[in-house]
Amino acid sequence: MEMVIIGWLAFAVILGVYASNGRGRSGLGWFLLALLISPLLAWLLVLALPSKKQATDNAHAQMFFDALEPAAQARVVAAQAERKAKQDAVARVQYKQKFVIVCIAIVVALLWAMSRGHAVPGFTFKYTCTTNEAAVTDGKDDPVVKADIAIHLVLVDESHAQPGFFVSASHTTASGATYDVFAKYPDAQTGKVIEWGVPYWQAKEKNLIMFATVAYRDNAYIYRIAYLKDFGKKSEKIVKATESTCTQTSP
Numbered sequence: 242m243e244m245v246i247i248g249w250l251a252f253a254v255i256l257g258v259y260a261s262n263g264r265g266r267s268g269l270g271w272f273l274l275a276l277l278i279s280p281l282l283a284w285l286l287v288l289a290l291p292s293k294k295q296a297t298d299n300a301h302a303q304m305f306f307d308a309l310e311p312a313a314q315a316r317v318v319a320a321q322a323e324r325k326a327k328q329d330a331v332a333r334v335q336y337k338q339k340f341v342i343v344c345i346a347i348v349v350a351l352l353w354a355m356s357r358g359h360a361v362p363g364f365t366f367k368y369t370c371t372t373n374e375a376a377v378t379d380g381k382d383d384p385v386v387k388a389d390i391a392i393h394l395v396l397v398d399e400s401h402a403q404p405g406f407f408v409s410a411s412h413t414t415a416s417g418a419t420y421d422v423f424a425k426y427p428d429a430q431t432g433k434v435i436e437w438g439v440p441y442w443q444a445k446e447k448n449l450i451m452f453a454t455v456a457y458r459d460n461a462y463i464y465r466i467a468y469l470k471d472f473g474k475k476s477e478k479i480v481k482a483t484e485s486t487c488t489q490t491s492p
Contacts, residue, residue, distance in 0.1 A: 249276070249279075249280060250276075252275065252280035252281075252284075253272050253275035253276050253280050253283070254272060255280075256271055256272065256275045256280055256283055256284055256287065257269060257271050257272030257275070259287070260272075260287050266287065266290075271283060271287055274286075279350075281346065282346055282350065285339070285342060285343050285346050286343075288339060289339045289340075289343055364393075364394055364396075365391050365392065365393050365394070365408050366391070366392050366394060366489060366491070367389070367390070367391045367392075367489070367490045367491045368389070368390050368391075368392070368455075368462060368464070368487040368488060368489050368490060369387070369388075369389050369487065369488050369490050370387065370388040370389075370390060370462075370464040370485035370486060370487040370488075371386065371387050371485055371486060372384070372385065372386045372387070372483060372484070372485045383414040383415055383416050383418065384414060384415050384483060385412045385413070385414055385466060385483055385485075386413060386414060386415050387412070387413040387485070388410060388411065388412050388413070388464055388485055388487075389409075389410070389411040389413075389490075390407060390409065390410045390411075390455065390464060390487070391407070391408035391409045391410075392404050392405075392406075392407060392408065392440055392455060393405045393406050393407075393408050393440075403438065404433065404438070404439060404440045404455065405433055405440060406431045406432050406433055406440050406442075407431040407440055407441070407442045407453075409421070409422075409423065410422040410423065410442060410453070422442065422444070422453075423442075426444030426445070426446075426451075428444060428445060429442055429443065429444035430442065430443055430444070431443075434454065437454070437456070439454045439455060439456045440454065440455055441453060441454045446468065448470070449468045449469060449470055449472075449480060450468070450469045450472035451466060451467070451468055451469075452466070452467045452468075452469055452472075453465065453466045453467075455487065461486050461487070462486070462487040462489075463484055463485070463486060463487065464484070464485040464486075464487050465482060465483070465484045465485075466482065466483050466484075467479050467481075467482040468480045468481050468482065
């Protein structure tokens with residue numbers, strides 16, 4: 242990780258120097274831009290933009306041109322026209338090449354960003370959780386007595402990871418019915434409660450909100466489902482809650 246950061250900074254500094262000395266642009270500005278969007282994309286952008294340094298050199302050349310005799314000026318104009326025609330032909334080819342490179346870089350960056358949004362580097366642990374209390378169905382209430390869950394752990398460094406979000410959750414009720422949480426509740430959301438450092442999922446169940454978390458407590462992982470009324474309001478309260486002790490099944 243440290244090498245990546247050092248390399249990022251080094252290439253950003255090199256880009257800033259090149260932008261200032263080679264392209265006549267703000268070295269500091271391009272250095273900061275490289276830090277923000279990545280040195281690779283910044284390099285492609287600075288190469289695609291016209292050089293301001295060339296414009297300054299042209300202004301100096303014009304001063305010398307104005308001091309020449311008319312005949313000499315005519316020869317210079319003819320030579321410049323011929324050279325410009327060749328430069329334009331080369332520039333058209335280079336522009337097409339740069340355009341293709343920039344398009345490819347943008348597509349790669351978008352694909353990378355999309356993949357980051359759906360797959361955080363890490364791995365998945367699976368658990369089977371059983372309720373801590375005997376639960377039976379009374380015909381009106383069919384409580385969850387078992388849950389098979391999968392939690393995605395996000396890599397912090399080479400030897401540490403933190404829980405990120407629920408990959409899956411399957412419930413078995415007291416009557417023996419089994420269902421997939423995210424199939425039964427299409428509006429279910431999952432993520433991480435930053436304040437608590439635990440993953441969660443939540444879904445709407447009639448007029449209540451089901452809020453489930455997994456937390457390490459008393460030397461065990463506890464899967465807790467709380468049924469909340471008036472969720473997010475001052476009058477919010479827990480109508481009921483179930484807790485299950487989890488055993489790791491994989492990897």
